[in-house]
Amino acid sequence: MRSLRDLAKRCLPPAVRKAAVAVEDAAEHRLYRPASLALCLRDALELGPARLPEREEACAGLLDWLARAQDVWQDGGVAGWYALGEGWSPGYPETTGYIIVTLLEGAGPLGRPADLLRARRAAEWEVRVQLPDGSWQAGFVSSPPRPAVFNTGQVIQGLLAAHQAFGDTAFAAAAERGAAWLVGVQDPDGAWRRHEYHEVPHVYAARVAWPLAQLAERSGDRRVREAARRNLEWALRQQAADGWFAHCGFAPGEPPLTHTLAYTLEGLVEAGVVLKEERYLEAGRRGADALLLLFERRRRLAGTYGPGWTGDYRFTCLTGCAQMGRVWGRLFELTGDARYLNAAAKITDQVLRAVPWTSRDPGLRGGVPGSQPVWGDYMRFRVPNWAAKFALDSLLQEARALPLLAGPPPAAARPAPAAALAERA
Amino acid sequence: MKLAILCSHPQSLYARHILAALTARGFRGVDVIAAAAAEPRSPAALLRAHGRRLPRAAAGALLRRLRRAARPAVSSGTPSLAALVAAQEGAYTLVPALNGEAARDRLIARDVDLVLLGGCPILRAPVLRAPRLGTLNAHMGVLPRYRGMNVLEWALLEGGEAGITVHFVDPGVDTGDIVYVEAIPVLPGDTIPLLKQRAMAQQADLLSRAALAALDGPLPRRPQAAGEGRQYFAMHPALLAHAARRLQERQRERPAPVPTEARA
Numbered sequence: 001m002r003s004l005r006d007l008a009k010r011c012l013p014p015a016v017r018k019a020a021v022a023v024e025d026a027a028e029h030r031l032y033r034p035a036s037l038a039l040c041l042r043d044a045l046e047l048g049p050a051r052l053p054e055r056e057e058a059c060a061g062l063l064d065w066l067a068r069a070q071d072v073w074q075d076g077g078v079a080g081w082y083a084l085g086e087g088w089s090p091g092y093p094e095t096t097g098y099i100i101v102t103l104l105e106g107a108g109p110l111g112r113p114a115d116l117l118r119a120r121r122a123a124e125w126e127v128r129v130q131l132p133d134g135s136w137q138a139g140f141v142s143s144p145p146r147p148a149v150f151n152t153g154q155v156i157q158g159l160l161a162a163h164q165a166f167g168d169t170a171f172a173a174a175a176e177r178g179a180a181w182l183v184g185v186q187d188p189d190g191a192w193r194r195h196e197y198h199e200v201p202h203v204y205a206a207r208v209a210w211p212l213a214q215l216a217e218r219s220g221d222r223r224v225r226e227a228a229r230r231n232l233e234w235a236l237r238q239q240a241a242d243g244w245f246a247h248c249g250f251a252p253g254e255p256p257l258t259h260t261l262a263y264t265l266e267g268l269v270e271a272g273v274v275l276k277e278e279r280y281l282e283a284g285r286r287g288a289d290a291l292l293l294l295f296e297r298r299r300r301l302a303g304t305y306g307p308g309w310t311g312d313y314r315f316t317c318l319t320g321c322a323q324m325g326r327v328w329g330r331l332f333e334l335t336g337d338a339r340y341l342n343a344a345a346k347i348t349d350q351v352l353r354a355v356p357w358t359s360r361d362p363g364l365r366g367g368v369p370g371s372q373p374v375w376g377d378y379m380r381f382r383v384p385n386w387a388a389k390f391a392l393d394s395l396l397q398e399a400r401a402l403p404l405l406a407g408p409p410p411a412a413a414r415p416a417p418a419a420a421l422a423e424r425a
Numbered sequence: 426m427k428l429a430i431l432c433s434h435p436q437s438l439y440a441r442h443i444l445a446a447l448t449a450r451g452f453r454g455v456d457v458i459a460a461a462a463a464e465p466r467s468p469a470a471l472l473r474a475h476g477r478r479l480p481r482a483a484a485g486a487l488l489r490r491l492r493r494a495a496r497p498a499v500s501s502g503t504p505s506l507a508a509l510v511a512a513q514e515g516a517y518t519l520v521p522a523l524n525g526e527a528a529r530d531r532l533i534a535r536d537v538d539l540v541l542l543g544g545c546p547i548l549r550a551p552v553l554r555a556p557r558l559g560t561l562n563a564h565m566g567v568l569p570r571y572r573g574m575n576v577l578e579w580a581l582l583e584g585g586e587a588g589i590t591v592h593f594v595d596p597g598v599d600t601g602d603i604v605y606v607e608a609i610p611v612l613p614g615d616t617i618p619l620l621k622q623r624a625m626a627q628q629a630d631l632l633s634r635a636a637l638a639a640l641d642g643p644l645p646r647r648p649q650a651a652g653e654g655r656q657y658f659a660m661h662p663a664l665l666a667h668a669a670r671r672l673q674e675r676q677r678e679r680p681a682p683v684p685t686e687a688r689a
Contacts (some may be wrong), residue, residue, distance in 0.1 A: 046481045296658040338582060338664060345661040398663075403668040405582070 002260070029085035029381040033423050035361035036084045036381075043373035048353035058352050059110050059395050062388045065366035066099065069385050070118055076125030080140055081384040082363035084374070090140040093129055094148070095386040096122050097155030098135070102389045104165050105396055116165070123162035126155050127174045134177035135195070149185065149192040153176045153208030162216055179215050182208065183227045190230030198310025200252050203238045203245045204260045205231055206267025213274040225275070232271055232280050235264065243286035244309055255306035257378055258320025261287065262390075265327050281334070288327050292343050295324070300350065303376055318368050319387040322351045325394030329401045348394045355391075426640055427536055429456040429556070431523055432543035437508050440543030442629035444506075447541075448513055450633050455636035456535055457510045457543075458528055461519040524549045532556055539639055541632050542594065549594050560594040561635055563628035565621070567606055568592055569654030574597035575665075577609070577621060579657045581670040581675070587611065587620070589628050591635045593646065598656060604635055612676050617668065 010019060026032060032038055042048075055063065069079040076100050077091025095275065103119035106112065130135055135147035136155045156175045162172035185194050191201035192208070207222045209228040216225035238246045245264055248256035256264075265284045290309055295301050301321055302311025325348040332341035357367040368387035370379020379387075394406030428447065432440035447455050479490055495592055507517040517537065520527040523545050532540065532555035540560040542548075566576025567588040580587045587609040593601040609624050638644055660668065 107537065338579075339655075339657060342658065342661050342664050345663050346659075349661075402663060402667075405668070408584075 012412055015046075025097055025381070027374065029083070031084065031381075032150045033084075033361070035356075035359045035364055039084075039356050039359070039364060039369070039374055042311055045377075049355075049357055052349060052352055053357055054109070055395055055399065058355075058357075059106065059392060060112075061357055061366035062368070062392050062395075063103075063106065063110065063112060063115060065383075065388050066103070066385060066392075067115075067118065068121065069388075076111040076121035077129070077141055078122060078385050081379065081382045082367060084364075084381040087363060088395070091125070091129075092140055092385065093126060093136045094138075094154045095384070095389065096160035097126060097151075099129070099368060099385060099389045100126075100158030102392050102396070104161050105227070106392060109396065109399060110159035110308070119162060120166055122160055122208075123168075123171050125167075126159060130155075130174050130177070133182035138197070147181070147185075147195045148197070149182060149195045150197065150202070150205060150208055152207070153211050156182075156215060156305065160211060160218070169314055175215060176219065176221075179212055179224050179227075182212065183223055186227050186230065190227075190232075190234035192231070194348035198251050201234075201247055202250075202260070203235045203247045204256075206235045206271060207263045209235070209266070210267045210271040213271045217274055223381065224399065228271060229275065229277075232275075232277070234270065234311055235268065236279065236283050238256065240307070242309060243290040244305065244307060245287065248306075248361070249304075255304040255310075255312065257304050258291075258301050258317040259378065261291070261305060261322075262320045262323030262327060265291075266317035266323060266330075268335070269327060270332060285331060285335075286329070288324070288340075291324060292328060292340070295343055295347060301347070303371065303378060312377075315378070316350075316354075316372045317370070317378045318354050318372055319370060319378065319384065319390055321347050322368065322387060322390035322394050325351065325398045326361055329394060329397035332401050333397075333404065336404075338405065340396070341405070344394060344398060344401075348391070348398060351391050351394070426538045426636075427456070427530060427540065427589060428452060428539050428636055429452070429458055429535065429537040430541050430543045430546075430547050431528070431552075431560075433545050435459045435519060437543050438563050439625055441506060441509065442626055443541055444509055444513070446629040446633035447636060447685065450637050452636065453513045453515075455510070455513060455515045456518065456537065457506060457515065458518045458520055458523070458531055459506070460505060460523050466473060467641065469606075479593070481529070523557050524552055525551050525552075528552055529555050534634055539636060541636065547596075547598065548594060550582050553594060553596065558608055558639060561591055561604065561632060562599075562601075563632045564590045564592060564599050565609075565624055566590065566599075566627060566657075568599055568603055569649040571657060572643045572654045573657040575660040576657055578617060578668040579658050581617070581671045582664060584671065587636075589624060591631050593644075599654070600649050604644050604646065605631055607631055612673065613676055615672060616677060617665070654655060660673055 025285060029050065031037055051113060072079045072088040073091055075091065078096040080089040080092030080095060082088050100119045100122050103115045107115040108342055131146060131147055135152045137145040138148035138151055156178045159171040161176040163175065186192055188286045192205055193199060195202050196202060209231040212224050212228035215221065216228060245256065245261065248258065248260050248264055265287045268280045268284030272278065272284060275279065291301065294309060300316055301324065303315040303317045304312045312392050325344045328340040328344035332338060332344065355366065355368055356364045357366060364383060367383035368391050370384050370387060371377065371383050374381055430440050430443050437459065444455060511515040518531050520531065529552045529618060537556045539558045540556045542562040548560065566580060567586045568590040570585060571580055577587055589607050589609060590603055591605040592603045595601040609627060611620065611622065635644060
């Protein structure tokens, strides 16, 4: 099948090539199945759902999907994704890690106490699958265990939240072992290269610095705090004047997905709040502002952005869109500028329109595809668990932020970031 | 002085307001240049134009048609905009696009001195360069603070001043030199739609006053500094609901007196 695709790319005219690839996709991903076919047709015709669900309804649908993803393997881990052709993947430690945070944050406001138990089961699973050196592995739990920096950072965040919620010291101890490992493999310039994807540094590791900063804040561990700061300082050096980031794509020379840009921005903003460092917050804000302008002018975000914010609009990275909903919502909380909340609400609507809420396939129903169209270049024909997580994060952030509008009108002048940090951290 | 109104709808209600305000101040011979409604295209032409977005484009076109049918610009007994223009001895011209050569050439051919915008997209430099004195717009927001879209709603949400700004139009978004700023009074019982409806008449009146003042000499111009203002975008319904609540709160306060003179 792969050789057929290669042959098609080389020899056939474009229209015939497209048709050949479509046939191959249909076979490989079993797109002839009614639910998958319906999703593809919907994306081909750019049709949304008949009705956008209410926010609470959307949260329930997303959480139900995550519950199904966790229940697949019965060990507490959350399946990494649902693939149209292959079904549920094995459990994915990295994303199960930060899903714990979402389950805990949403359980109370959404009236779902059972999600607390789900979060606990996931945290216990993470402790079980931690590698002997303190790291967590790349890829699925079924993959050959290779330590991974980014993945370890995300699990640390989940275990910190679990320790805070349940008080179980095993969670904190596992997180501290993970943090010690991260400090040990960090390069002197603050970047991580060893045990990073493709063994190159990524600026989106700012989302590793964030949980390290959180851990240091609780434990007082100066080494961990300094490791976080070193990485964030390295990240600042990768930012261009227009707010874009180098070293943000997965592979060298690859333009970053909206997903990895959003990881970077979220890491900088949140670490800036934890460390009370205005420069990190401003760097995150600069990137977020650039994306906001692009979103408002084009009414959608591109799948990837190269230097100068040159966008590839052939697909939308839904995961990144959901993440930006959360980042912009958070910036509204920190600055009082309601334009952020406005953009967040609009992009959240877009993400929710892409969800097959009424699909008969339980792997699709309530899940957020990686891309729109579903054959886009990110998580092609897959429904990743982290997309649902980030969609929930943006909804929970919106629910926290909207009531702030009912208070005294936001200050007409843009408050100084330092003041915002002092007030809202 | 030769005036022309540019509008993006052949029967624009706002252009009618402006024309009426000008006529009331004694102007005659005002031209109107309107963008023609799109001609129906063959299915093949539509498919070429929209490709796989055709269903969405068709749905959007149908929705716009239904909305126009629900809120007609004119009732059946009202004269057409062309008839109103002719009645005051102006010329009514339909062009394919306001940013096109036809619009620009018409302005030049008619020797237009001052253009007033009656609801238009962002105009490009070739059209803006055509009138001798420039192009004026009445923006439903206080500049430079509130640029862009839904600015009345944004002002209500943020507790800012609701007002109208007459400004010269440059290629930027609401960045041209400011001529007048006038507050929009908030009256008991106002809703946002009512407020906007009344503000439209106020915009037309303020534009006509600016046109009258232009007869006497150069208009006052206050440039907007780079980075001075903020750009706003279409408001999400969740925020619109909050803006409506803020309007109700504002009505419970003592209403601001109606200004007797627009400030420059």
